[in-house]
Amino acid sequence: MIKENKKTALLEIGTEELPYLYIKPVLEQMQQIARKHFNSLGLRYSKIKTYATPRRLVMLIDGLAEKSEDRVEEILGPALKVAKDSNGNYTRAALEFALKNDVLPEKLVKKVTERGDYFSFTKRNNGEKTENILAFIFLEVIKNLSFPKTMMWEESSFKFARPIRNIIALYGKKIIKFKVAGVSSSNWTIGLHVYDASKVKIDFPENYFLKMKNKSVIVDQNERCNEIKRIIELAVKDVGSVILDESLIDEVNYLVEYPTAILCTFDKKYLNLPQEVLAICMKKSQKCFAVNDKNGKFSNYFIGIKNGISSCQEIVREGYEKVIAARLADAEFFYLNDLKNGLKNNxxxxxxxxxxxxxxxxxxxxxxxxxxxxxxxxxxxxxxxxxxxxxxxxxxxxxxxxxxxxxxxxxxxxxxxxxxxxxxxxxxxxxxxxxxxxxxxxxxxxxxxxxxxxxxxxxxxxxxxxxxxxxxxxxxxxxxxxxxxxxxxxxxxxxxxxxxxxxxxxxxxxxxxxxxxxxxxxxxxxxxxxxxxxxxxxxxxxxxxxxxxxxGYSYYEIKAVVNSSRINKSSSLSSIKSRLIALKNARKRDNFLAIATVFKRINNIINRAKKQNVSILEKVDRTLLIENSEKTLFFTVKEAKDAIANYVLKDEYDKVFDKILDIKPLIDDFFEKVIVMSEEKSLKFNRISLLNYIKNMFDGFIDFSALQ
Amino acid sequence: MNFQEIIMKLQKFWAKQGCIIWQPYDLEKGAGTFNPATFLRSLGSKPWNVAYVEPSRRPSDGRYGQNPNRLQHYYQFQVVMKPAPKNIQQIYLKSLKTIGLNHKKHDVRFIEDDWESPTLGAWGLGWEVWIDGMEATQFTYFQQVGGISLNPISIEITYGVERIAMYVQKKNSVYDLEWNDELTYGNIHLEDERQWSIYNFEKTSVNMLKRHFNEFEQEAIRLVKEKIPIPAYDAVIKCSHLFNLLDARGALSAAERVGYILKVRTIAKTVAEEYLKTIENEAKK
Incomplete structure (x- = not known):
């Protein structure tokens, strides 16, 4: 066996700052699109991983084969009977098919199919070099990402969430060349642009992450998230504990490429404001984390996360504190005004x-x-x-x-x-x-x-x-x-x-x-x-x-109960719930399916009878009950009916199912020994009325016909 | 760096980037976007690079001179570049350096903020730029103006001059800003704020404002028919400000409010369409 050569591929879509909510869903999409194309083109890989910062969407493909798999494809041509004329010569249909597929007509072979004999030939597709396919796949990924809102920014009118400014496309050391939105793919990117916007060359995918880290960018979102949590803990350990808000961590994670935590304070007088107000001022306006003091009480400390390395913290802290102070002053102003104004005036x-x-x-x-x-x-x-x-x-x-x-x-x-x-x-x-x-x-x-x-x-x-x-x-x-x-x-x-x-x-x-x-x-x-x-x-x-x-109830259980509730005038929301519970339990019983089938059968007979305009009577005529099994069934049901009504009244639905189980053998016996569709019309009508009498017993309790 | 120096430095910086230094437009308006140098000139295909200070009026934001951060009249520094340069973010960062905000020493962040002006039928995508948490600039790639999709795309950069100055000068109140080395912002504008707040909130004549609104609305429609969209646009600006005054006075019910916005948008749209027609015809000549 020849050892296959594999390399790693890297795609980095370098953009201006993406809205943080757009990022997660797009990482998922990148994987899907790439996977789809790798599979359909027969290109093998071991793993696709995606990463993002606010300014880059990254896809890393590990163990990507050097070429796609060879593939054999059978192409079906015209039917044999139209492919050769009576003299055995190839017809136009055959010649055109051969020409179109670039084979000699003599190479066509007979293929027997269910629909008759056809000409066919076997086409061999040699695998293609990965570096030739990859541009297509990368382009497909870039073009097919969907965002809640897109914009245009350059003359080709390409649409994306924010402008694309650079693209890294590498397969091993080789640059995969393509152009989109006026940007040519390359092997360079930039680091933390607010700090240093010079180009960073990436020689091969494997050293991308380390090189970026040296340029103050943590590409892996999970690593960055852990880092944020770590530095927050570190920053507050002397004053108390942070009020950890996962959604804020998530947001901040996609607002920075390299986090630095800065411990700040605000004037203690604002602690008189409700905590809800303090928390929202920090979170919504400034994306800052509130901090509890060592006794677990809301403190006048907070943590801001700076984008970039830890230099110049003093300047940045001063800025954060000034902004929060202005926000809190505003909030206090609103709060006092609102209290002065009162609610009744509103x-x-x-x-x-x-x-x-x-x-x-x-x-x-x-x-x-x-x-x-x-x-x-x-x-x-x-x-x-x-x-x-x-x-x-x-x-x-x-x-x-x-x-x-x-x-x-x-x-x-x-x-x-x-x-x-x-x-x-x-x-x-x-x-x-x-x-x-x-x-x-x-x-x-x-x-x-x-x-x-x-x-x-x-x-x-x-x-x-x-x-x-x-x-x-x-x-x-x-x-x-x-x-x-x-x-x-x-x-x-x-x-x-x-x-x-x-x-x-x-x-x-x-x-x-x-x-x-x-x-x-x-x-x-x-x-x-x-x-x-x-x-x-x-x-x-x-x-x-x-x-x-x-x-957790199934669609059919719900239908069976709800259908009956909609016709039962005294059904309540509680009874729907208790019937569902009872039904779910009853369905676990061995013979439940058999019961459901019997009742469906009864339903079908009645429905058919209705279509034939058989008049179904409310009451069963006892004098017309001649067979033993129909007599027994009638009297048993008559007795059960009261009991069931009583159980229903008390919401004791498990007992109802017990009763139904008791009656089931009698119904079986009835169907076995009695011919419902008797020649004698009065008997037939009475038997249908008997079935209806049984059915009525459960109307408004459960609709067996809805059960599957 | 005093207030006027900040403006002068920004002007000098953007002039170097090839922007013409325009002057404020002589009508009351809520933002630099309303200046025809932005609204009208972002339409059409001709390149256009401009920077200017725009005195902006937001009657509802008045606080009688008592709030250190809110003003009914303030200054924007506006830059529009069409087409948007590829390295516009870097250019912007450099501009901060010229006004004493070295981006390497601060936490400069581009936070998603999609901009929309319902009265102008305009929208774009971009960011609010935060400097150490302070909203310093609005940064927008215009997509539509007057309901018309743009091509090429313009970038609009709007600096909040007072905010930036307060940050640079470390002042807690806008009125303490040093305008030059002798006068403060308060010396120049505090009494204005007090009197205009009284006017905006209490003393406007609602009937007159409504009448003027209707008249200027009709004027805009008439002038578009006359095929002179540039004067027609002045009428749009007037309507927009009259609406802002009515709104500040609390003279409009919610339903009326929506109606007024729709009226301004409608004339803004027809003016934009007519303007585009004129410049396209001119280009053909």
Whole structure:
């Protein structure tokens, strides 16, 4: 065996600073694109690795073969019968095929296929030298990366996230030559450009990383991340411990090519500001890390990460501290102003905040929410004092017009709570302001505060009913208003609050119907609002399904339970959950599949009978039960029916499945010994009615036909 | 280095890079981008390199002279280069050195910041440049202006002169900046800030502003029809500032606000289209 020669290949796309959020997904894409082409061209490699700094996207291919594999390909030509004429001469079809593939017609051989005999020939593709293919693959990688936003910067109008300024393309020591976006590939790059923008020559891929490190660039993002954590720990060890924020580390990691940690301080007087405010000032405005003192208390230290080596730290520290001081001074100014202004004065200002052009202002929304919470309070029997509830609603969104939220919108709710407490509101009210936004995401924490539960539900159902009334229901994957998240939150809160979850779903539906009545007139009577209620109810059912899917139930289990719930008037959200649990358990039983099959069979017979216009009676005529097995079945089912109804009432679904298991052999016996489709019409009809009687027993409990 | 020296050094630096040193445009505007030397001249294919100081007005940012960092009137130093030089980041770093900020000694960072001007129908991608955490400059590769995709692409570099000066002079208040060796920024502008804040927030005549807005909007439309887009553009600048005044006065509901922005954008767009037509016709001659 000949030993194959392998080398390492390197691609560095040198750019101006990339947005940090763009980088991770693109590293994944580079791998995929390269892998795809290596595979389809038969070029072997041992490993593809990708790296990035803010100014370079790097791909390193280890063990890349010197040439692609030889490949043998069979090419099928014209059918034999049209390839030669009656005299045995090649026809035009054959000659053209041979010409096209650059072979002599005599070289064509017969190939027997399922569709008849054909001419074919075997084409041998010799492998190609890697250095000839690699330019193509590198170009494909560069051209096919996708970014959330792209720009143009030079005359060829090439699009990329930010300008490309240099490209290293090496296979071993050889430069792989190509040109894209006006940049010719080469074997040089630059180091930390804000420090030294001179060219750095890379002789071969293996020494790239070390050479870059000598030029103050840590190319490997994992190494850089560890380095950031290490130097932060080192910097704070004498004063306390850093409040480690992984998302900030991630961001900072892609903002620097070489990190240096600088320990800074701010004036202690700002420690009077809420920690949430201090933290966001540091993180959002300055990408700095907050520090706890040795007693675990928020301190006036913070860590800034400088891009580059540790020289001139004093100058940079002074700068960081000055900027943070200005930010904190601003925040303090907002904070004191907001407190001076109070929350109640903001209620009127909400008249100027548009919730949605067609729906109206936040103020108007709150007026509706007041009516909705009152309704919910009563319907759910929450027994919260209505005046308290009204006050909580009024204050719930007052922080939206505060100066702090204008500067830091992500603190909404959080500031509301802080301000309410400072201004002497009760803890319960303050907490409800923060929690009425819960859950913040589809899987976020639910509100625990009872008032917040009601306001969150009311806020959500108001948004949904209004949005659906102006035709903004969601289609496909687009969901610009986040209606899915809002609806999932709505359902999750109800499922987790037993007082609500135990109510019949029909009651919940009728409450939702009443909510539509609170909408402004222009929303109720426009063409888009037609069927808005029905569409919303359907939307909720879909969300119920997705919530349970997330909880690990299978699609078919959910369908079987949800289908039945949609026809069962007394079914509740709790019962959906307990039936799902019972069904999941029941499916583990050995004979469950057999039961499902039997019930499907019953369903099929009934459906067929309905199509044939057989009148199915509610009651079974006992006098027409002549065979023993149908008598036994009827009386057993009759007895079981009451028991099952009783179990269902008590949510004891496991017992229901026990009962079904008891009956199953009798049904089998019935099918074995009795001919349903009897010649005697009255017998036939009665037997179908008997089957229907059995089926009815489980309607509203489980839809067996949905099970696979 | 005093305030006026910083400006002079920047002018000298960019003149050396081949930029003409333009002067401020004689209308009120929110930023250097509104100057026709940027808005109109970034359109079309002719190379264009320019640098200038732009006094900029943001009525809503007024603080009656009481906030050390916020002003309703301030200075931008604006550079536009079309096409954008390949080494523009390096050129910019060198410009910092001339005003006493040696980039090797500071933490200079290019932090993603996509720029958009809804009233001008303009957007671009680029960065905010941070010097030791301070936002010193806006750095943008223009992609569209007046809704028109650009080719070649211009780079716009906008220095916040007061911020940079405060940093260089180590001042905590803009009013303490040394304008020259005798006068401070406060000596020159503090009373302006106080009076203009009163005007912007309390004393403007809303009816008059609205009327003027409508008149200048009509004027822009009329002048475009007359095929004189350059004067028409002045009317756009006027509308934009009138809108800013109305906004600062809190005279617009959210819905009205959106409407006004849309109106300015619409005329900005028609003016840009007409301007492009004129220069293309001229090029054919």
């Amino acid at each position: 209620i009127e200002k909400l008249k100027c905040i548009i919730f949605h052009d067609e729906i109206g202002t936040i103020y108007e929304k709150l007026e509706r929410i007041k009516q909705i919470v009152k309704l919910l309070n009563k319907e759910f029997n929450m027994q919260i004092d209505d005046t308290l509830l009204k006050k909580a609603v009024e204050l719930s969104k007052t922080d939206l017009v505060s100066e702090m939220i204008f500067e830091y919108p992500e603190l909404r709710g959080v500031m509301g709570k802080i301000y309410a407490l400072k201004l002497g509101e009760s803890f319960c009210i303050a907490e409800s302001i923060e929690q009425h936004y819960y859950p913040l995401s589809a899987s976020g924490t639910l509100p625990s505060n009872k008032i917040a539960v009601l306001i969150s539900l009311a806020d959500r159902i108001d948004t949904l009913s209004a949005m659906f009334s102006i035709g903004l229901e969601t289609y496909g994957s687009a969901d610009p208003y986040g209606l899915r998240r809002i609806a999932i939150g709505f359902i999750r809160i109800m499922i987790e609050n037993l007082a609500i979850a135990n109510l019949p779903i029909k009651n919940l539906s009728s409450i939702i119907g009443k909510v539509f009545e609170f909408l402004p007139e222009n929303l109720k009577n426009n063409s888009k609002s037609k069927n808005a209620y029905e569409k919303l109810i359907n939307f909720f059912w879909q969300k119920i399904e997705s919530i349970f899917e997330l909880q």
